[in-house]
Amino acid sequence: MAALMTFVRTATFIVTILGFQAGSTAQPKPAAWLDEAKPASWNKPGLPIPSAPKVDEPVDPRCREQARPPQLTEDRLVRDRGWDLIGAFEGGWDVVVIQGTAGYDGMCRPRRYQAFVFVRGEFAGTLSPQPMESRTDGALDRIFLGGRTQLTAQYRRYSPSDALCCPSKTTSVEFAISSAPALVTPTSASTYK
Secondary structure, eight states: OHHHHHHHHHHHHHHHHHHHHHHHHOOOOOOGGGGSSSOOOOOOTTOOOOOOOOOSSOOOHHHHTTSOOOOSHHHHHHHTTTOEEEEEEEEETTEEEEEEEEEEOTTSOEEEEEEEEEETTEEEEESSSSOEETTSTTEEEEEEEOSTTEEEEEEEEOOTTOOTTOOSEEEEEEEEEEETTEEEEEEEEEEEO
16 A cells, blocks of 8 residues: 555545646647748738637736727727737838737736737738737747838747747747738748747
């Protein structure tokens, strides 16, 4: 009987340790579109601004209080589609990039967030083919406007062994911006440490 109890305790300990390790380092499936040297475009001229996806968990009001109030017409267009505005907008050369989130995690980090590009007030597309999650592979990290026709976005890249705080790589994607029609298109991607 003592041997059986020792076996049960040891098995429980091992399962607990394995569960902890899996929970602390497991990452969702990588953002495969970022692995292409020339990603296929998901944006098409004339598409509507996507609606915010439904988030199952209730939103903590303290997180929602941190949302940025709308300042621009483009802000209102994004908010009217159900997104909370997050971070500062990037703008210049008749181009504006606005980020919005559908929800927040327990530390008020954005969940199911997206970046929306506008050219002369017209929606030109998003900077990811699907909403992103903070601290996961493919999470948008930085945006740089390079003029009227170019934008660079950097995305966090996690390998399975990376801690959630510390992605080991970054993928930089170059986007072409056109105004007639308003469209943002990925043209190249490169990954580095």
